[in-house]
Amino acid sequence: MSPSNSTSTKGNASVSPAENGFIDSFSMLNSEKSVEEIIQQPLLHGIDDHLIEFSEALRTVAKALRRVTEGKASAQAEAAEWKRKYELERQRNLQLEQNGGDCTDGRGGNPEDRTVISDENSDQCELCCGKDDISAQEVLRDGEPDSNPSSVPNKMMRKASFKLSWYCKGEKCDRHKHDIVSFEKGNITTAERSSKQISLKWESPPQTVLILTKPNSTSVRILCLEMIRWLNEQKKLNIYVEPRVKSELLTESSYYSFVQTWQDDKDVLLLHTKVDLVVTLGGDGTVLWAASMFKGPVPPIVPFSLGSLGFMTPFHSEHYRQYLSSILCGPISITLRHRLQCHIIRDEAKSEYENEGPMLVLNEVTIDRGISSFLTNLECYCDNSFVTCVQGDGLILSTTSGSTAYSLAAGGSMVHPQVPGILFTPICPHSLSFRPLILPEHVTVRVVVPPSSRCQAWVSFDGKGRKQLGPGDALVCSMAPWPVPTACQSDSTTDFLRSIHDGLHWNLRKTQSFDGPRDP
Ligand SMILES: NC(=O)c1ccc[n+]([C@@H]2O[C@H](COP(=O)([O-])OP(=O)(O)OC[C@H]3O[C@@H](n4cnc5c(N)ncnc54)[C@H](O)[C@@H]3O)[C@@H](O)[C@H]2O)c1
Ligand SMILES: Nc1ncnc2c1ncn2[C@@H]1O[C@H](COP(=O)(O)OP(=O)(O)OP(=O)(O)O)[C@@H](O)[C@H]1O
Structure with a gap:
């Protein structure tokens, strides 16, 4: 998500009633009334069987409309109840975080950094949590107990939770449709296309970042040292690195002793329960490496480009502070890459x-x-x-x-x-x-x-x-x-097209000049 593009999903959360699968209940009540009025009218003399059949059909329609209206009312009541429960849970989480950490926003960090994005973020959060918000996917909330006795105890090891939403046409969001084909009265129809831009919104602030780096690269090593210091001092995050990198950091300075790592493959299997975000510093191979470490669910990956091509690495390392600040607040556009x-x-x-x-x-x-x-x-x-x-x-x-x-x-x-x-x-x-x-x-x-x-x-x-x-x-x-969720710099389509243009110079050809023969 580019800092300049981070508001691109604004306004997406409102759903038009028709798109939400409901007809507006007011107009529904009106139509039910008019159907009832037609039915109540005295029947004309000489009515034939067809008219009787027709009035029966209208009665059935009226009944169905009433049922839909009642159904919607009960769905709304249920939604309100869920919203209430969610608010309670959120409050409880916030309180827990405030009690457990010494930072005021649950993540800490440089207040200046936060103000840059907080307004924009609160706008977006409101949009995402609005009454028309779409449900998405819940992920693991709590980390399993730390199996590594040697790891440095950290302030909070509660894994951040997030929600995924599907955005379409840059404006409105819609419930992700699982039933893409419907069959009614002999007609097969397909629902509105369901593959839309996916947006990830943090429900609690991310607290633990795993940084994976391409080996034997001086530029990667320098960036890694700088990024760890910044994430620790400005964002107060827990940081994990690979054992190889931890040794490199310690030879650099004892300052890095707070950085955590693991001892064996068994610990790697539990990483997804502790890590909220993975940052990769390298090329596409480092993204592949990161994905291969997770044999089950994969936390969102933010791939910084320090390789030659970078089809999967849309983030430029020079602007890492802006990108990471924005990503830590969310929402993030992501590409869900299938494996x-x-x-x-x-x-x-x-x-x-x-x-x-x-x-x-x-x-x-x-x-x-x-x-x-x-x-x-x-x-x-x-x-x-x-x-x-x-x-x-x-x-x-x-x-x-x-x-x-x-x-x-x-x-x-x-x-x-x-x-x-x-x-x-x-x-x-x-x-x-x-x-x-x-x-x-x-x-x-x-x-x-x-x-x-x-x-x-x-x-x-x-x-x-x-x-x-x-x-x-x-x-x-x-x-x-x-799948492997990778953060987008803009959105999944723009990033894909940019990668084939920049990486492959796809379909690059000199444009034909205006000067020459043409259709009469
Ligand atoms: N003839 C070939 O093109 C060829 C041969 C062998 C392997 N590969 C690719 O290399 C991958 C392994 O990458 P690595 O970095 O570990 O090895 P590597 O260091 O040998 O790099 C291979 C190249 O493939 C590029 N690459 C990797 N994934 C890509 C993707 N999804 N889209 C576009 N380009 C991508 C990398 O940027 C790199 O330039 C394999 O998965 C395979 O796809 C390609
Ligand atoms: N943390 C890691 N540990 C071990 N090997 C790694 C790690 N990260 C990357 N590699 C391996 O290093 C190789 C090169 O990595 P990468 O593709 O990221 O860099 P590159 O070759 O310079 O960039 P590009 O792929 O864009 O040309 C890959 O084969 C990858 O599997």
Whole structure:
């Protein structure tokens, strides 16, 4: 979210009654009245069966209208009750925070920094909490107990909660529709498109930030030192870094001893219960690295660009103070990046998954020929229907976020990261008619190395963790339930288009001059 664009979602929270799925109850009562009036009129002589049928139908409509009005009244009462409960809970949380911390706003920080955004934020908060606010997704509220006895005890380890809302057309918000297709009286209709800009609003202030950095980079190290000091002194946040970074910080100065880390992989599994926000300093590879650390739910990631291309890193590091101040207050526009979960099924185990559990990828899973000089031969199934046999260098199963990475290099389409789908892209297929496919998000893809295959295949996950697939082994891949929320600098579409323009110089061509032949 750019500081200049941070108000772009203003006004989004009001929902027109029709869009909210309700007809205005006043007009409904009026129409019910008029229907009743028609029914009460004395029937004319010579009325035939049709008119009787018609009046019966009107009676039914009147009844239905009354029911809808009553239903709306009870829904409103219920909503008011929920709102009351929510306000109580919020007050309680605020009190808890004030008692637990020494800072006045629950987060502390430089008052000057806060005033820059507080007005704008309160505006937006009001809009988001207005009576037409849409419900979204609740996340874990409380961290699990700190399993690392050596970690420095910190003031508050209560994980911040947030709400997600869906915005459309930059103006109005709407309840996220789960039923995208309706069927009534023989007519199939689709609801208003449900994939909208997603906005994240903090319900309690974030308190713990995990900073992940690209190794062996001087510029990243310098920025990391500066950012930690600023987050600690100005924002009073708890900070986690990787063990490697903690050692680097301590060699720099003992000042950094307050920075927390973990000891082993078991602690990493609990990170999502403690961390409110992840900041990455590096390129796309560092975002992939961050995502790979979370095998389940992923906290929102703020990716700062310190790499060469930066398709997923829209934030410029020079302005990190403004960006982070704005993000810590929220609301934030986010892109929910889908991940794929992959299981390897060994021939000898048949239907059993490997013990190590699923691998989650943000970009893609690749099955290729590795160092073998033979053509790979891969049988592919989609929900048990035979798709094709890949004979070539291999196959890429990519997310839409990964569509601009390896899949693009292999001839796949570029797809907006918010589009749910699985890209099925062959690598150098030895066939003239093999075109890449995009499959819907709900399918399960199975890639089998046939028992008769001449060679092994190799599978890799976001370009890492190569594993061998022998004849008879299979890879099963489907959409994972835990997406990766990445903060947008503007919004998900603007950021995506900017990345393909700046990163790839997409469709850059000198404009044809005015000077020349034209249609008569
Ligand atoms: N022929 C190829 O284009 C090719 C070959 C192997 C791997 N890769 C990609 O590299 C990724 C691993 O990245 P890394 O940084 O760890 O390795 P890396 O350091 O080798 O970088 C690979 C390049 O891919 C870019 N990249 C990564 N994710 C991207 C995305 N979603 N959209 C656009 N570009 C992206 C990176 O910016 C980097 O320039 C793999 O997931 C794979 O997609 C590409
Ligand atoms: N915290 C980390 N620990 C270990 N490896 C990491 C970490 N962060 C990034 N990497 C790895 O370092 C490599 C390079 O990272 P990254 O892509 O962020 O930088 P880059 O190559 O300079 O940028 P770009 O991808 O834009 O060219 C990647 O393979 C990535 O997996």
